[in-house]
Amino acid sequence: MTDCERLDMTWGSSASSGYCSQSDSEHELEQFYTARTSLRKTKRRKEEDEPVDCRKQELSLSEIQQKVKEYNAQVNSNLFMVLNRDGSYTGFIKVQFKLARPVSLPPPRSTSSSSSSSGRDGGCQEDKALKHRTSFYLPRDTVKHLHISSSTRAREVIKALLKKFTVVDNPAKFSLFERSERQNQVYLRKLADDEHPLFLRLCAGPNEKVLSLVLKENETGEVNWDAFSFPELQNFLRILKREEEDHVRQIVRRYALARDKMKEALKNFSTPG
Template sequence: MTECERFEMTWGSSASSGYCSLSDSENELELFYTARTSLRKTKKRREKDEPVDWRKQDLSVSEIQQKVKEYNAQVNSNLFMVLNRDGSYTGFIKVQFKLARPVSLPPPVCSPTRDRALSQRRTSFYLPRDTVKHLHVSSSTRSRDVIQALLNKFTVIDNPAKFSLFERCERQSQVYLRKLADDECPLFLRLCAGPNEKWDAFSFPELQNFLRILQREEEDHVRQIVRRYAQARDKMKQALKNLSTPG
């Protein structure tokens, strides 16, 4: 496995997950999202201290619903996971950028009088170190979708294939890295790992944004309920009309 730039942060017995680029000649960016949890002690002592592999957890719909309830019960802020009627769920992940090399942006829009060669040049710049982005994602959002969304957000035109998602688990001064497949879902890992106790340490604008997202979700659920009851009411009115109409 190619070497990945390491983070300058440590937790005690915790599990976390991170984005980072492969260490080749075209590395630009390292991304990181937290999924911290204290690992529970088992009665039977393991011969070798190994991280928990959340991929092995095949959860039923009822088990996912129970885990979401347990997750929300541990959250100290308003950043709950929300269950949908179709069995899916939504929640937040925290992404931290760790810049290794400059990223490429589209060329600036030039006036016709300017040199055409200048307009064809890429613009490279460094993102501020440890830039943090909080994303609202669903249980169906895959790792490659998150990477692509982040690159689009910052209008980065580098190939998304340069970036890979790694699960990072630190325990007793040992760090474990596992590369996530493109179709793995970060929010599922976060659900299995549990909430981050420091998630309430957000800035005021970030919290306002979270409230707007939650309000939109609430309004959407209200519209669905109103529509469902309106349809039921119309059916009952039609049934009453049919009964009252002479045959």
């Protein structure tokens, strides 16, 4: 049994069901320096601010024991870490969803006995299911707690999160990010597929400002589109078209409102006699 299959997942501050529109005003500061600092100063400052922690080194068994003890002493809930005799450990991580695009859910299961079919008919039914997916926005405040082990990798966490929400999108579309706050700046770092999120949580401690985990989409250029099926690509194109139309409507509405205000101002404008 793989680590991913051993995941024991519990609801966090759970996502509300239904649809959610994205707010244009919700933008996060994702920069490493301000416009006032020069590039030379920025590089030097970044090196000085770079934290030195256990994430860059291997920990011995005694060091892990000490870290687990210190971590549990700071926890104000029952989300403790448990150390095993072999030096591995289990614990909880909290992942916040910050998805800008809608996700796809499978169509409702048919009550007919179609599941017994196989071969060519089964492949045809799978294509039909992909075409009839339901797309919707996950609320921006969606949070999930996962109970994982120290050997669980970032890619397994992503797959588990999507499975829990029955999201059928390819996991390659998403990445897990490490988010931290230092000196009124927000830093985001994309986790490699083979990194261990629980190890990062242990090293940083339970403080969410020091480190939190965020699930986001990959940049368009980072997605391997050849890995998707034809119905999936068609579904992406439909979503992009819908977003483009919504964006155009917002722009037209904004300019129409500005035009009406200017016309109203012209009507109230009194010419000198």
